[in-house]
Amino acid sequence: MSGDNIFTGLTEEHDGDARWAFGTGFTEALAGVDTTLPAGVDGEDLATYCRMLGDDALVQAQRLVHWVTDAPELEEEVALANIALDLLGQARLLLARAGQADGTGRDEDDFAYRRGPAEFLNVRLAEAPRGDFARCVTTLLVLSSWRLALFGRLTESRDPVLAAIAAKGVNELAYHREYAVSWALRLGDGTPYAHERMVEAVADVWPLTGELFATHPVEAALAAQGAAVDPATVREEVHQVLTQVLTGATLDAPAPFPAAEPAGRAGRHTEEMEPLLEELQRVAREHPEATW
Amino acid sequence: MVTTTAHTETRRRVWGAAAAVTDPELPMLTLADLGILREVEVEEDGTVAVWITPTYSGCPALAEMRVDVHTAVRAAGFEEVEVRTALSPPWTTDWITEEGRRKLTEHGISPPGGAPVRPAGPVPLTLLPTRTVPRCPLCGAADTEELSRFGATSCKSLHRCRACLEPFEHVKEI
Numbered sequence: 001m002s003g004d005n006i007f008t009g010l011t012e013e014h015d016g017d018a019r020w021a022f023g024t025g026f027t028e029a030l031a032g033v034d035t036t037l038p039a040g041v042d043g044e045d046l047a048t049y050c051r052m053l054g055d056d057a058l059v060q061a062q063r064l065v066h067w068v069t070d071a072p073e074l075e076e077e078v079a080l081a082n083i084a085l086d087l088l089g090q091a092r093l094l095l096a097r098a099g100q101a102d103g104t105g106r107d108e109d110d111f112a113y114r115r116g117p118a119e120f121l122n123v124r125l126a127e128a129p130r131g132d133f134a135r136c137v138t139t140l141l142v143l144s145s146w147r148l149a150l151f152g153r154l155t156e157s158r159d160p161v162l163a164a165i166a167a168k169g170v171n172e173l174a175y176h177r178e179y180a181v182s183w184a185l186r187l188g189d190g191t192p193y194a195h196e197r198m199v200e201a202v203a204d205v206w207p208l209t210g211e212l213f214a215t216h217p218v219e220a221a222l223a224a225q226g227a228a229v230d231p232a233t234v235r236e237e238v239h240q241v242l243t244q245v246l247t248g249a250t251l252d253a254p255a256p257f258p259a260a261e262p263a264g265r266a267g268r269h270t271e272e273m274e275p276l277l278e279e280l281q282r283v284a285r286e287h288p289e290a291t292w
Numbered sequence: 293m294v295t296t297t298a299h300t301e302t303r304r305r306v307w308g309a310a311a312a313v314t315d316p317e318l319p320m321l322t323l324a325d326l327g328i329l330r331e332v333e334v335e336e337d338g339t340v341a342v343w344i345t346p347t348y349s350g351c352p353a354l355a356e357m358r359v360d361v362h363t364a365v366r367a368a369g370f371e372e373v374e375v376r377t378a379l380s381p382p383w384t385t386d387w388i389t390e391e392g393r394r395k396l397t398e399h400g401i402s403p404p405g406g407a408p409v410r411p412a413g414p415v416p417l418t419l420l421p422t423r424t425v426p427r428c429p430l431c432g433a434a435d436t437e438e439l440s441r442f443g444a445t446s447c448k449s450l451h452r453c454r455a456c457l458e459p460f461e462h463v464k465e466i
Contacts, residue, residue: 031358032343032376075440075450082442089350093379148415164379168349171382171466174408174415179441185419241417248419 029096029108030161037101038158038227045222046159047102048121051111052216052265053150054094055122057087058112059273060143062280066130076133079179083140086172093165101159113284117273124264125208127272134187134194134201141180142205145241146212148173149234158226181245188249198251210260212238219265299334306340307332309368313360316353317445318463320399323357327387330378339372340365345383348446348466385447385465402426402451402462426462428453436460 037043064084071077092108099106125143130136151173154166187194213235215223222228235257243253263269283290310332311324323329323344331343342361346354358375365373385404388396393403405424421438428436433455440450441464448461 030377030379032341032374033379075442078444079440079442082446085350085352085446086348087350089346089348093349152414161379164382165349167380168346168382170410170415171384171408172349175441175464175466177415177417181417181419182421182441237414244417245419 029092030100033161033164035097035100035161038160041159041225041227042221043101043103045218045225046162046227047098048218049222049228050094050098050101050162052121052219054091054098054111055120056126056143056147057094058091058280059120059122059126059276061085061087061091062276063126063128063130064136064140067136072133080136083176083179086169086176090165090169090172094162097161097165109284113281117269117277118267120264120269120273120277121267122264123208123211124270125205125212127264127269127276128205128208129272131201131204132197133183134197135204137180137183137187138198138201138205140176141184141245142209142212142238142242144173144176144180145245146231146234146238148177149237149241150229150231153229153234157228162227184245185249188246188251195250198249202246202251202254206255207258210258211263211265213257214260214262214265216262216265302334302340303332305368306334306342306365306370309364310342310344310361313357313364316356316360317447318396318401320395321388321392323361325389325392325395327389327392328357328383337372338370339374340370341374341376343376343378345378347383351446353445385463388463396463397429400429400460401448402429402460404463404465407465424465426451428456428458429460430458431456 037046061084064080064087067080068077071080091112095108095111098111099108125139128139131139148170151166151169155163155170157163157166184198188198189195213231215230215232219228219230223230239254239257247253307329311322311329313323315321315323315326318326326347328345328347329342330345331341333341333343335341342365344354344357344361361375362373384407386407388404396403405426425434425436425438427434428451431453433453435454436451437454438449438451439459443450443461447463447466449464450459451462452459
């Protein structure tokens with residue numbers, strides 16, 4: 001690095017070898033991907049659905065990074081950060097797809113940084129307070145099992161972009177679930193104290209699970225067009241997975257998922273959402289001219 | 293026919309320039325070794341398009357690799373260069389070439405085994421450890437243990453050899 005100060009050292013070009021202190025300029029997650037809408041798929045519905053799945057991932061990722069510098073072990077911190085990074089990547093692709101499908105041309109940053117709580121369509125479990133490590137494991141177990149079931153089916157979506165994003169995500173989500181399962185078993189079948197914390201975590205998380213399987217009208221419409229998955233159709237599969245894990249962890253077999261109406265999917269969130277977004281959007285709000 | 297030959301030659305040069313770019317997180321590997329360079333096309337107006345595919349959805353190195361490909365292809369004498377994203381089929385570690393695997397081992401990183409085969413339908417759940425146990429890339433011993441399934445980058449896990457006691461990284465199967 002030459003130059004008089006760090007700033008010039010970072011920004012100047014070195015034999016055509018660009019530095020990236022202020023972004024690479026390559027920000028489009030879907031650059032060059034054929035984004036034509038398939039016949040018979042409604043662009044508005046597709047955009048809304050991509051925002052639902054994208055917001056789930058973005059908000060969950062934001063919750064997970066709260067463990068960075070604060071996890072029980074360095075290895076768990078790295079694991080949770082890695083999982084958050086995968087989810088953030090999925091969110092970027094999905095939100096980019098949303099901006100193309102609705103014809104507004106909004107990019108991932110418009111969606112992530114320039115929307116208020118009522119415009120976010122994530123399920124409430126994604127925004128729930130992080131709680132203790134058992135709660136983190138339980139939330140991750142439920143959300144990854146659910147998302148894996150959805151993405152597995154979405155690989156058949158009539159929207160080729162959504163199908164490709166899902167096919168990529170399946171491999172990542174299988175890893176996330178595996179991580180959550182390994183900790184659920186270790187804690188549930190661990191010391192009486194760890195077991196008790198898991199019992200409390202499952203009790204805390206369970207009331208929020210009903211919403212995951214409540215079909216929003218847009219999900220129903222787009223599923224009928226062959227481009228989305230009606231979440232009600234994965235209810236049984238996810239319950240079986242969770243039953244297998246929790247009983248394997250010497251915990252009680254879980255209660256049925258409670259009945260619920262779509263809440264987060266309709267933009268109705270808990271009071272947790274606003275402070276979460278304040279943090280997520282802070283740099284973008286304070287420095288609207290910033291690039292990265 | 294002359295046009296076709298020139299066209300083929302152009303593609304070959306673009307491919308060569310892009311293929312030699314290295315991964316910023318695994319600098320011993322080129323994009324060709326990693327298997328993420330998908331396609332090169334020369335359009336009628338002379339624009340060259342290069343398709344690369346992300347390893348993980350959130351791979352932070354992708355933007356850097358795109359800049360590097362852009363820079364390398366321009367340095368090879370092409371003015372208009374577009375680096376595009378290919379999403380399908382998804383990349384798996386099976387795309388890493390034999391040469392890439394050899395280089396990883398040489399640099400003390402254990403290469404991945406076969407990517408998990410997904411049966412049709414739901415991804416099966418198993419409560420037992422499912423991953424293969426990698427050999428130590430430093431001493432070759434088979435007796436190794438996993439320290440963490442997630443490492444310093446998305447693509448690697450952390451292990452330790454019980455024979456030589458050295459820690460090592462493994463490119464995990466995905």
